Ligand SMILES: O=P(O)(O)OP(=O)(O)OP(=O)(O)OC[C@H]1O[C@@H](n2cnc3c(O)ncnc32)[C@H](O)[C@@H]1O
């Protein structure tokens with residue numbers, strides 16, 4: 001095996017978000033078996049990479065073992081990339097029916113969805129990051145309001161919520177990040 005972190009056969013994905021978990025399970029099916037623990041992790045302020053690395057270190061400490069975590073951002077060009085990692089708090093306050101109003105004073109509705117996975121072997125180890133981005137537009141909610149801002153993020157004429165799951169996973173920020181993780185996993189999974 002190439003030098004670097006080892007990965008157990010069962011990857012422990014730490015998240016409290018059921019929709020995220022379902023997508024990750026669907027995309028990684030047949031690649032690696034996923035286990036899930038819901039640990040309430042503190043999320044710091046900082047760049048996307050700083051937030052995700054810190055979240056991963058905390059998760060590894062909390063479970064005292066190897067972990068996979070993920071942090072999702074939604075960034076608006078007109079707002080100089082904010083809210084970014086803080087989108088969760090805007091969603092909690094505004095909800096999917098009002099989030100588009102954040103850009104109502106701006107002609108530029110460009111939005112980028114960014115997904116950053118981090119894997120860490122255990123406490124004291126440096127996390128490895130895998131990032132995927134999808135460019136789209138922030139629009140008025142269209143489609144089911146089941147998952148976060150899916151109904152407000154439009155990619156090539158359709159919101160994520162108007163796509164079926166496999167269609168979203170093919171072009172999504174999460175799908176792209178997991179393509180990179182899958183490539184890396186090929187050389188890393190511990191066969192012992
Ligand atoms: O336990 P964790 O994994 O941290 O789960 P979370 O729900 O706190 O997730 P984040 O910290 O990554 O915050 C991202 C926010 O964006 C939402 N979100 C994440 N992925 C999404 C996707 O693919 N489509 C729409 N909304 C998404 C999610 O519901 C949150 O409001």
Ligand SMILES: [Mg+2]
Pocket residue numbers: 043088
């Ligand atoms: Mg979170």
